């Protein structure tokens with residue numbers, strides 16, 4: 001079976017972009033093609049792959065589960081989370097990733113070959129209880145890595161974050177290999193997690209792949225307690241014709257990415273030949289950079305009466321410790337990463353999709 005892509009919609013900026021909904025099957029093989037990858041070669045996806053997603057009910061997991069089911073088949077992707085997941089097109093399980101025994105049993109039960117470990121306590125929420133956040137973020141990660149090693153899992157995806165950077169890092173165009181002194185427990189856990197990923201790869205040959213996501217913006221799901229959540233909430237307010245109060249100052253630039261790009265980048269990294277994945281800590285992944293004022297201006301191009309005010313809270317200090325933009329040239333060179341959406345393209349699509357949702 002070939003997993004191929006219908007060509008992009010007009011509101012994305014580059015010639016390589018596509019949306020998750022643009023995937024389709026045909027029956028002459030079983031490979032992932034993107035317009036970008038097609039220029040070089042296609043990469044085999046094993047028909048027998050069985051994927052476990054941990055934290056599948058969250059902002060990213062909701063969308064990634066659907067995308068992977070499109071690519072691998074509904075029965076080949078097992079969605080799991082702390083609570084039962086509703087409206088699932090494929091199998092789902094309740095799993096606390098802190099329970100190593102339950103995780104191992106689930107891997108055996110479904111003959112899992114790949115794990116996407118998304119469960120974590122995010123930056124803003126994590127500061128409410130640092131010790132508990134550390135326990136969840138690191139405890140679940142060790143369970144995943146040990147289970148993967150002991151049960152011969154072929155590939156693991158572990159998302160890191162721009163939260164690994166702190167004030168000592170270059171504040172703009174932050175390089176791939178930079179000093180990492182994060183100021184949140186979340187950031188500390190991601191730095192540690194990246195280094196453990198590298199350790200498991202070098203010591204045990206476990207094929208762990210990782211990207212440092214910027215703030216992710218999508219219409220399909222709500223964010224779970226990060227410092228960039230405002231950039232999702234703002235679109236919901238705009239569509240509902242409500243004024244928006246932003247918890248960051250107007251001139252706070254942060255790296256962001258549209259959900260479609262983030263999901264595509266994730267799947268492209270996971271399907272790249274192993275020898276192209278040279279960074280085994282985590283790749284910088286960039287989409288766009290904007291301030292709250294700039295996203296509001298972008299919305300006003302579509303909804304001129306939209307209003308924004310600013311009331312910074314504790315999340316301002318977290319945002320101030322992060323870079324305003326990151327350099328993802330290593331990901332571009334190693335496995336061909338290229339984002340498709342810019343701010344105005346994302347705004348048009350977010351408003352369009354959310355209007356449809358609120359009209360239902």
Ligand SMILES: NC(=O)c1ccc[n+]([C@@H]2O[C@H](COP(=O)([O-])OP(=O)(O)OC[C@H]3O[C@@H](n4cnc5c(N)ncnc54)[C@H](O)[C@@H]3O)[C@@H](O)[C@H]2O)c1
Nearest residue numbers: 055057058059060096097118119120159161213215216224
């Ligand atoms: N969303 C972003 O902007 C962003 C940016 C950078 C990195 N990331 C990373 O991507 C991953 C997913 O992020 P998200 O935004 O979807 O987070 P989210 O908070 O929306 O979802 C996390 C999910 O994990 C589940 N979970 C929590 N503890 C669990 C446990 N012990 N066992 C099983 N499930 C558990 C939660 O119920 C939730 O559904 C996280 O590792 C996060 O650090 C996200």
